Amino acid sequence: MFFLKKKYVWALIYGLMLTAFTFYVVMNTFVITKVYSAVPSQTNETGNASSQKLESIQEEVSSKSENSEPLSSESNVNENDTALLTQSPVVTENSYSDPNISITITEDRVYDTSVYVAEVYVSSGEYLKTALAQNSYGKNITQKTSEMAENNNAVLAINGDFYGTQTKGYVIRNGVLYRETASANGEDLVIGQNGSFAIVNEGEISAQQLLEDGAAQVLSFGPALLINGEISVSESEEVGKAKTSNPRTALGVIDDLHYVFVVSDGRTEESAGLTLHQLAEYMHSLGVEVAYNLDGGGSSTMYFNGKVINNPTTNGNRIQERRVSDIVYIG
Numbered sequence: 001m002f003f004l005k006k007k008y009v010w011a012l013i014y015g016l017m018l019t020a021f022t023f024y025v026v027m028n029t030f031v032i033t034k035v036y037s038a039v040p041s042q043t044n045e046t047g048n049a050s051s052q053k054l055e056s057i058q059e060e061v062s063s064k065s066e067n068s069e070p071l072s073s074e075s076n077v078n079e080n081d082t083a084l085l086t087q088s089p090v091v092t093e094n095s096y097s098d099p100n101i102s103i104t105i106t107e108d109r110v111y112d113t114s115v116y117v118a119e120v121y122v123s124s125g126e127y128l129k130t131a132l133a134q135n136s137y138g139k140n141i142t143q144k145t146s147e148m149a150e151n152n153n154a155v156l157a158i159n160g161d162f163y164g165t166q167t168k169g170y171v172i173r174n175g176v177l178y179r180e181t182a183s184a185n186g187e188d189l190v191i192g193q194n195g196s197f198a199i200v201n202e203g204e205i206s207a208q209q210l211l212e213d214g215a216a217q218v219l220s221f222g223p224a225l226l227i228n229g230e231i232s233v234s235e236s237e238e239v240g241k242a243k244t245s246n247p248r249t250a251l252g253v254i255d256d257l258h259y260v261f262v263v264s265d266g267r268t269e270e271s272a273g274l275t276l277h278q279l280a281e282y283m284h285s286l287g288v289e290v291a292y293n294l295d296g297g298g299s300s301t302m303y304f305n306g307k308v309i310n311n312p313t314t315n316g317n318r319i320q321e322r323r324v325s326d327i328v329y330i331g
Contacts, residue, residue, distance in 0.1 A: 124257070129217075247263070
């Protein structure tokens with residue numbers, strides 16, 4: 001009898017320990033926040049001026065199209081437009097302009113889905129930025145896209161690559177290297193200090209080299225949708241276990257300092273959502289040279305001029321922003 005009681009006691013203790021361990025693993029993975037420090041910079045004296053090296057990468061994936069037509073010529077920041085260069089910001093429900101930034105918002109309807117397009121012109125690459133949730137790099141640190149946008153005085157913002165859901169994949173934000181652990185077959189978007197776009201494979205170049213070559217931002221999600229103006233995804237290609245049609249977020253460049261931020265709705269009766277190939281086709285129709293897929297699904301959010309303008313949803317039952325790790329913004 002004593003032996004049986006002792007046996008049951010040990011079984012109970014083991015069960016409690018196993019439950020406690022499982023609870024810790026779940027909490028550590030999804031709940032417990034950890035703030036990490038940046039990877040120490042190893043940039044040499046010429047690192048800040050080494051954008052020429054990055055430009056050599058960009059020759060393979062040039063972000064300039066001589067034949068592309070602007071979506072809206074009226075929104076182009078032109079050196080001869082002296083009125084724009086001297087006026088205070090002009091803001092309407094679907095546009096913003098100041099001496100350095102011009103943004104026009106349009107809503108389109110394709111593939112039974114609402115798509116929101118922000119066409120952006122800037123005078124310098126410095127106006128294309130990223131921000132981290134709670135201004136911290138770490139694990140399980142999240143915020144709503146709108147909150148990060150407001151904290152950083154963003155005019156326009158979309159969700160980023162949600163680096164916090166991964167343990168690998170390069171993370172460079174605003175010229176600071178945070179994570180240099182490569183992801184197998186990782187296909188990244190590199191945004192240079194001059195605002196140019198390039199697609200690189202993490203297996204072919206280190207994060208430190210990208211930083212030294214002049215990278216301002218490296219986003220690690222993917223895949224690339226367009227390279228040199230050509231669709232680079234197949235009709236059957238998808239992200240992980242994502243559904244075929246989803247809310248989507250993408251970033252593209254048409255010409256020098258001329259971008260499009262694109263977010264689609266999905267998972268609702270009003271909007272079916274897009275496949276990656278449909279998103280690539282749509283970006284191609286806008287004259288985009290290089291386009292990159294960012295985190296989608298419930299994360300897909302576009303913020304403009306103080307409010308969220310799309311309908312973010314995780315399951316289609318409720319329109320609500322998801323808390324994410326980072327944003328890409330203009331400001």
